[in-house]
Amino acid sequence: MVSASQTATSARMRFSDVSFEAFIWPRPTHGSADWIELATLLSPRGRLAARPARSLPVASDLAAKRLLVLSYAVRIPCRIVTTTQPGRRASVTLDAHFDGEDGQETLRIMSTALQRLSRGTTWLSEFNDPIPAARALWRATLLSNGLIRSHNFSFTVRGPSSERAAALAAAARVLSLSPTQARDNNGVRLSFTPDEADHLLQELLDDGTRQPWERNPSQLIHLHRSTMEARVAPDLVG
Secondary structure, X not given: OOOHHHHHHHHOOOOOOOHHHHHHOEOOOOOHHHXXXXXXXXXXXXXXXXXXXXXXXXXXXXXHHHHHHHHHHHOOOOEEEEEEEOOOOOEEEEEEEOOOOHHHHHHHHHHHHHHHHOOHHHOOOOXXXXXXXXHHHHHHHHHHOOOEEOOOOOEEEEEOOHHHHXXXXXXXXXXXXXXXXXXXXXXXXEEEOHHHXXXXXXXXXXXXXXXXXXXXXXHHHHHHHHHEEEEEOOOOOO
């Protein structure tokens, strides 16, 4: 027989790729917050480095799927291309491609969103309602930047720069959270207690904007499959 405490524990978000799949589905805002989230998903190191083909590397499969949901919402052309490098050390890379005449405009708007984030503690001041943007920044950070896992459901996120760390801290305060910050050789770390971690994850899932995709998920599943391409690179390893 499963006890109430065991049920509560199993219901908590666990810090794995499978659990974060839920962050793919919150409904886009169709506004500035979506561009903040798109830009953050594509800049886990704090900056956009556009390639000549108007493509950008994507950190994970989950981030790629969230990109498709958001790009569909803001009506921008986006394809996710998966490239497999065979050989003794096979690897898979993901790239977001922005095709056509709208591609350069898309990158420009995302660059503007990143300029907002570079303001650090004051980046939310221009939003009439800062909560959707704060949630968007944290959701994208967790999908693209990964976690430094800790025991007992606590976790730490690394800010790729002092400005991004300050922006994350400001967003956390809007969500009634106060992560501790510490600097190391890899940047600034923001750490949450177990209770704060649980509160943040619930904020990002139960934010009042979720769409009941479960009623008809086939449309978005088809969207993912039809806009994700697979390629196999030549095997250059003898």
